[in-house]
Amino acid sequence: ETGVTQTPRHLVMGMTNKKSLKCEQHLGHNAMYWYKQSAKKPLELMFVYSLEERVENNSVPSRFSPECPNSSHLFLHLHTLQPEDSALYLCASSQARASNQPQHFGDGTRLSIL
Amino acid sequence: GQNIDQPTEMTATEGAIVQINCTYQTSGFNGLFWYQQHAGEAPTFLSYNVLDGLEEKGRFSSFLSRSKGYSYLLLKELQMKDSASYLCAVMSYNTDKLIFGTGTRLQVF
Numbered sequence: 093e094t095g096v097t098q099t100p101r102h103l104v105m106g107m108t109n110k111k112s113l114k115c116e117q118h119l120g121h122n123a124m125y126w127y128k129q130s131a132k133k134p135l136e137l138m139f140v141y142s143l144e145e146r147v148e149n150n151s152v153p154s155r156f157s158p159e160c161p162n163s164s165h166l167f168l169h170l171h172t173l174q175p176e177d178s179a180l181y182l183c184a185s186s187q188a189r190a191s192n193q194p195q196h197f198g199d200g201t202r203l204s205i206l
Numbered sequence: 207g208q209n210i211d212q213p214t215e216m217t218a219t220e221g222a223i224v225q226i227n228c229t230y231q232t233s234g235f236n237g238l239f240w241y242q243q244h245a246g247e248a249p250t251f252l253s254y255n256v257l258d259g260l261e262e263k264g265r266f267s268s269f270l271s272r273s274k275g276y277s278y279l280l281l282k283e284l285q286m287k288d289s290a291s292y293l294c295a296v297m298s299y300n301t302d303k304l305i306f307g308t309g310t311r312l313q314v315f
Contacts, residue, residue, distance in 0.1 A: 135306040190302035192237050194251035
């Protein structure tokens with residue numbers, strides 16, 4: 093139990109579907125992150141939110157749309173994805189952005205695009 | 207730019223000691239993290255080094271040399287459950303980002 097919960101754990105969708113990934117943290121942290129993890133590639137930072145404000149958009153295509161309604165919840169809205177978007181999407185949180193405190197990760201959502 | 211290198215795969219036997227190396231190039235170094243990730247699970251925090259030297263935590267130790275851009279994770283008395291990927295990650299105060307290496311997949315036999 094890492095204190096960061098992601099749903100769903102697995103998602104299969106067609107390229108024309110719209111779906112959302114959800115992340116919830118129970119650690120009282122102020123920063124939340126979305127990462128993409130593909131096979132044999134490093135974790136890629138997608139988005140960073142600090143105190144519910146987006147502070148980083150790491151050149152991510154607009155078919156990925158994040159939302160942070162409060163400091164405990166983070167969503168990633170998906171629309172018209174491509175096959176190369178199939179990957180493990182990890183959510184993380186930390187006490188503050190760019191701190192020496194570790195980021196705590198959820199178990200991820202395994203996304204498959206048909 | 208930033209770059210992190212670590213071996214792709216390593217194997218070791220139960221009870222042995224293994225050292226996983228990580229070299230990095232970054233501007234504005236602000237600490238190095240090691241994470242463990244079992245297949246299908248979340249990466250979990252193992253250690254953090256920001257000053258030169260060795261940090262010991264039970265069977266796991268992590269070393270840092272900032273002048274050499276080098277770190278290693280030392281795992282002692284290996285157990286089967288230590289089979290996992292080990293991720294090296296560097297924080298830069300210039301970018302405020304945590305940059306990850308590709309990870310080292312360790313198989314314990």
